[in-house]
Amino acid sequence: xxxxxxxxxxxxxxxxxxxxxxxxxxxxxxxxxxxxxxxxxxxxxxxxxxxxxxxxxxxxxxxxxxxxxxxxxxxxxxxxxxxxxxxxxxxxxxxxxxxxxxxxxxxxxxxxxxxxxxxxxxxxxxxxxxxxxxxxxxxxxxxxxxxxxxxxxxxxxxxxxxxxxxxxxxxxxxxxxxxxxxx
Numbered sequence: 001x002x003x004x005x006x007x008x009x010x011x012x013x014x015x016x017x018x019x020x021x022x023x024x025x026x027x028x029x030x031x032x033x034x035x036x037x038x039x040x041x042x043x044x045x046x047x048x049x050x051x052x053x054x055x056x057x058x059x060x061x062x063x064x065x066x067x068x069x070x071x072x073x074x075x076x077x078x079x080x081x082x083x084x085x086x087x088x089x090x091x092x093x094x095x096x097x098x099x100x101x102x103x104x105x106x107x108x109x110x111x112x113x114x115x116x117x118x119x120x121x122x123x124x125x126x127x128x129x130x131x132x133x134x135x136x137x138x139x140x141x142x143x144x145x146x147x148x149x150x151x152x153x154x155x156x157x158x159x160x161x162x163x164x165x166x167x168x169x170x171x172x173x174x175x176x177x178x179x180x181x182x183x
Contacts (some may be wrong), residue, residue, distance in 0.1 A: 004109065009101050009176060012133070014180045016094055017152065018053055019137045019180050021155050022144035028083045031148050041078060046086050048075040049136050050093025056115065056129060057100040065115035065125065085105070148176075 023031060023042060034041045040048075055070040080086040109123045120128065145152045157165045 005101065005104055005106065008130065009098065010178045010180050011130060012094075012097060012101070014183070015137045017156050017183070019049075019090075019140050022137075022141045023083075023087075023155075025148055025151075025153060026144055030144075031083055031086060032078060032080075033143070033147060035143075040042045040076065040139065042143055043080050043086050044076055044079045045136050045140050046090050047079060048072075048078070049133055050089045051075040051130075052132065053093035053097045056125070057096045059098045060125075061111060061113060061122070064117065065113065076082070097129075 026042070031042045031046075034044075051070060051072065052075070055066040057068065070095045080089070104122065109121065111122050112119045113122055113125050114120070115125060115128070141155065
């Protein structure tokens with residue numbers, strides 16, 4: 001089961017990288033842009049993602065993942081005055097998540113933890129968040145891509161470059177590796 005924990009860390013780091021590469025392409029003010037009053041800016045999404053991470057992964061094995069100090073509704077507002085504040089909060093959430101994952105062992109994976117009094121195995125709780133965070137990071141990438149338009153630098157296989165990518169991959173010997181190892 002150590003391979004699960006290593007794999008899941010790499011998956012989370014991959015999505016962290018996608019969010020950061022999307023944000024790096026934007027001017028500071030674009031991080032705060034909203035399509036409408038009902039839509040989220042990248043800053044709001046960062047606030048929510050990090051707030052969720054802090055709640056879910058603080059005292060992960062011993063307390064409910066929905067902490068009494070969490071104000072989820074406030075996560076859908078923008079508290080940041082600058083990109084540096086936004087990135088500090090982003091990293092605080094990610095550090096909490098990654099530190100927790102780094103301290104887990106295969107013996108922890110079948111333990112029961114709670115999120116809003118709903119029991120999950122540790123594996124189920126991690127998988128739940130692995131579905132949740134990429135959902136919002138995909139929204140961040142989409143917003144950034146709209147804002148950059150033709151100046152967007154792709155975060156995956158470039159358009160009309162699938163054959164080149166496949167050629168490079170198939171030129172390698174078969175081996176057990178994570179697909180993010182050569183990004």
